[in-house]
Amino acid sequence: MTLPSWLERLTGKEDLWIVEVFVVVLLTLLAAFAVKVILGHLVKRAENTKNLWDDALLCAASQPLKWFIWLVGLSWAAEIAGTVSESVIFSVVDTVRRVGVIVVLSWFIVRFIVRAEKNLMDPDFTAKPMDETTVLAIGKLLRISVIVTAGLVILQSFGYSVSGVLAFGGIGGLAVGFAAKDLLANFFGGLMIYLDRPFAVGDWIRSPDRDIEGTVEDIGWRLTRIRTFDKRPLYVPNATFTHISLENPSRMYNRRIKETIGIRYDDAGKMATIIPAVKEMLASHPEIDTEQTLIVNFNSFAPYSLDFFIYTFTKTTDWVKFHDIKQDVLLKVLEIIEAQGAECAFPTSTVHIPDDIHLQNPDRHSGNAPGESKKASVEKVSADQANRDKASTDKASAG
Known part of the structure; x- marks a missing residue:
């Protein structure tokens, strides 16, 4: 005797779907619990290994896998309920399930990429960690690719033509390019930074052309965040780095x-x-x-x-x-x-006085009191000199 026939005899044909929904939900709950326990055990074992991929895979799958089980179980229960109900809600169960599977799968891949990024830069997992800038650039490109692909597949699931969307993107790309040329310039500037790698996260950079100096904290697709030496964040558009000279003292x-x-x-x-x-x-x-x-x-x-x-x-x-x-x-x-008996020099000035000129202290030789003015001293010296000159003239006349 099969389970449906046994349930039909137990409950009656009209109420059979309720029991089936209950059994499906119960099985979904048990499966989600079992997955949680098993994955938790596997994650603990993976943490004791040096393999970076098993950690990334199991940690990335822990949440999406539980949601995937609930998605399948609830959609199955909704299909059972839809056999006895003509509500329009149950008519879209298949579409919602397909979209949910795409979302959960994309979520898993993005989580795996993020976890792999951290492991590739962690010295605990690899003896030679990869360059942080390169890892972040590849990770961002992969995540963007996954999200864009998932979006196109979801549009296709809802009945939209992907070829029409792509055609619109090709035609409208020119108009968008003109409208957002600065945004695109910054995007390609960031791409050039990732490819040429003139600097990386953590480098000290400065530009002789601009007042830019500090430590690179983050390289985004539009802006690069630099922490200046006075601890202020400086946000520089990536397009700026394509036309300025840049010095990297960290290297x-x-x-x-x-x-x-x-x-x-x-x-x-x-x-x-x-x-x-x-x-x-x-x-x-x-x-x-x-x-x-x-x-x-x-x-x-x-x-x-x-x-x-x-x-x-x-x-x-x-x-x-x-x-x-x-x-x-x-x-x-x-x-x-x-x-060596020498001394360091400092700015000095030396005055050379001819031999026939003698300096004297006016206060000591003129007989002036200490408080007498300098002008009076000069006048007295001048008078003494005039008396000496007159005496010399008289002596010469007498001779």
């Missing part, structure tokens, strides 16, 4: 120390011993990259100093550590200069 191999140091002209004879000592100090410094250019040379006769310059590179590219190394180098240069 430098070394940092440069370039300093000019001057000693006094009085210490000119000690320059020949200072320069080799500074060069030897730099060559033996543990943080200086001796494989790069290292120059210490007497450079110029400056207005108030004899200048020599230091040109070398540190091993580190870290900005904070670089300044600690530079400070250590400059302090050691000062120690070398002082050890």
Whole structure:
């Protein structure tokens, strides 16, 4: 005896569909619960492995699979109920089920792509994580492709002609292109960033053409978000990067120390011993990259100093550590200069007075009181000089 015939004898033909709907819903509930338990167990086992794909697959399938079971079960129950009812609601069950399957399948694929993105950039899953910018770009393209394809298939399920939609897109694309040329320029600018990769998320960039400097936080299809050094977000349209020069200091191999140091002209004879000592100090410094250019040379006769310059590179590219190394180098240069008995120069002026001119203190030699005005002192000195000149003239006349 089959289940329908047994139920028919138990409940009667008229009420048989109610029992069938109840059984279908019950089976759907049990199946959803079983899937939840089984997937939960498989996810825990997958977390103990280093395979990134099983984690992505199981985590992505956990929610969509349960919804898929409920979709199939409820649509089946609706079909059973539709056999005894002429309501228009039950006439669209098949269409709703097809659309639901497409949505759930698309949801699963998008979740799988998102989870795979995270795993590909996670060092716990792979010894050599992929570049974050590349992974995000590929992930966005795949998600867009899945969503657009799902949308076209859903339109086809509702009876719309996909070829007509595509034809409209081809004809209207020109008008849309003119109306949204800035949007398209930013889109293709973002695409060029992903392809050329002049910078990546986390890089420090700056532009000599524009007032742009900071750390890249996100590269979108329209905007790139940069965090400036005063912690403010800067949103730059991607089209901007197609026509400006861009510098990426994050990809430098070394940092440069370039300093000019001057000693006094009085210490000119000690320059020949200072320069080799500074060069030897730099060559033996543990943080200086001796494989790069290292120059210490007497450079110029400056207005108030004899200048020599230091040109070398540190091993580190870290900005904070670089300044600690530079400070250590400059302090050691000062120690070398002082050890040679020399001094660093600073702006001074020297006045040379001819031998026949003598300076004197008006207050001490003129007999003026300390509080007497400078003008009175000058007048008194002038009168004394006039008396001496007159005496000399009288003596010459008497002779």
